[in-house]
Amino acid sequence: MSYWTKEDHIKLDKHNMIGKGLFSKVFKVSENEVVILTNDNAKECMSCFCQGYKHIPRMERIEDIGEFQAYKMPLYNKLTKKNFPKAWKEYVEINKALKYLRLEKWTCFAACIKAIQDNENLSESLKESLSGLFDMMASYTDEIFLDLAKRNFMVDHEGILILTDIVGSSHELEKQWSQRIKNKKASRFSM
Numbered sequence: 001m002s003y004w005t006k007e008d009h010i011k012l013d014k015h016n017m018i019g020k021g022l023f024s025k026v027f028k029v030s031e032n033e034v035v036i037l038t039n040d041n042a043k044e045c046m047s048c049f050c051q052g053y054k055h056i057p058r059m060e061r062i063e064d065i066g067e068f069q070a071y072k073m074p075l076y077n078k079l080t081k082k083n084f085p086k087a088w089k090e091y092v093e094i095n096k097a098l099k100y101l102r103l104e105k106w107t108c109f110a111a112c113i114k115a116i117q118d119n120e121n122l123s124e125s126l127k128e129s130l131s132g133l134f135d136m137m138a139s140y141t142d143e144i145f146l147d148l149a150k151r152n153f154m155v156d157h158e159g160i161l162i163l164t165d166i167v168g169s170s171h172e173l174e175k176q177w178s179q180r181i182k183n184k185k186a187s188r189f190s191m
Contacts, residue, residue, distance in 0.1 A: 012027045012029075012035060012037065012065075013027075016028050016029065018034070021151075021165070022168075022173065022176050023038050023039055023040035023168060023172055023173075023176070024036050024037065024038040024040065024043070024165070025037045025038075025068075028075060029072075030075075031075070032074060032075050033072060033073070033074060033075055034072075034073055034074075034075050035062070035070055035071065035072055035073075036059070036070070036071045036073060037065060037068040037069070037070055038068060038069055038071065039067055039068055039069070039172060040168055040172050041172070042137070042165075042167045042168050043059065043061075043069065043071055044061065044069065045136060045137060045167075046059060046133070046167075047059045047060060047061050047071055048061075049136045050132060050133055050136055053125075053128060053129035053132050053133070054125040054126075054128070054129055054160060055125065055126050055129035055130070055160065055161055055162055055163050056129050056132070056133060056162070056163055057073050057074070057076070057154075057162050057163070057164050058073065058074060059071045059072065059073040060072045060073075073164075074156070076154030076155060076156055076162050076164065077154060077155045077156070077157070078154065078155075079091060079150055079153045079154055079155050079161070083155075084155045084159055084161075086159060087153075087155045087159055087160065087161040089121075090122060090123070090126055090161045091150065091153050091161060093119055093121045093122050094116075094122070094126075094130070094148065095148050096119070097115040097116055097118070097119045097122070098112060098115055098116070098146060098148060099148075109134040109135065109137060109138035110138070112130070112134045112146070113130075113131045113134050113135065116130045116131060116134075117131065126161065129163065130163070133163065133166075133167065137167055145167070145168055145170045145173065146166060146167060147165065147166055147167070147168055148166055151165075152164055152165040152166045153166070
């Protein structure tokens with residue numbers, strides 16, 4: 001495991017933040033690399049147990065920063081139909097295969113694996129990556145949900161679809177939403 005020096009932490013600020021989600025903030029630290037700060041255990045699962053799959057991002061946990069875990073990952077391209085037609089078709093097929101399953105908060109991963117394996121329009125490497133991810137998540141915890149929004153899929157420099165953030169922690173999601181509701185109520189009463 002490598003560590004970042006204190007000077008590198010200075011780079012993790014609003015000037016180089018390129019993305020922000022419910023659980024994570026993404027910072028561009030070089031032309032080819034980002035650091036993700038997150039409090040979602042799905043990233044830990046992916047970095048520990050899902051490396052080596054063609055469509056799973058290469059990520060390395062580098063350290064903890066406050067309440068967040070920091071992961072280093074390559075900078076991938078944004079998925080667009082125009083620039084990456086093959087990856088776009090795969091994205092559409094994944095959504096078709098899992099469209100009903102993704103609506104459930106506690107997703108049945110066996111059903112996800114079957115839906116992916118039954119889809120004849122997906123490459124074997126994508127089926128293997130998705131099945132490996134679902135199998136690992138099912139073994140690790142039952143607190144995982146699917147998020148198949150386009151923003152959670154990227155493309156590498158070879159045009160290969162990368163599943164950057166399609167799973168998340170239901171426990172963390174509930175905590176985030178509870179906190180937002182509390183903050184909203186508190187601000188309403190403080191007026």
